[in-house]
Amino acid sequence: MKDLPRAALESLALEAYRSCALTAAQLRRLLGFQTRMEVDAFLNEHEIFDSSAADFEQDRETLRELRMKEA
Numbered sequence: 758m759k760d761l762p763r764a765a766l767e768s769l770a771l772e773a774y775r776s777c778a779l780t781a782a783q784l785r786r787l788l789g790f791q792t793r794m795e796v797d798a799f800l801n802e803h804e805i806f807d808s809s810a811a812d813f814e815q816d817r818e819t820l821r822e823l824r825m826k827e828a
Contacts, residue, residue: 766788770787770788774800775805781793784796
């Protein structure tokens with residue numbers, strides 16, 4: 758089980774990130790992660806996904822291009 762101070766810090770940091778009060782870089786430094794991949798894993802573990810409508814549109818366009826190449 759995590760220690761209480763760490764759990765409280767993570768909870769506050771997650772809420773600050775959700776409300777856009779912290780950036781991913783600030784979250785990384787606050788929680789002591791070395792890489793963005795660690796931040797992403799932490800966010801995924803807490804079911805916070807960093808995807809915008811523009812990200813989905815780019816993915817859709819990439820998929821369309823790949824399908825055209827296959828045809």
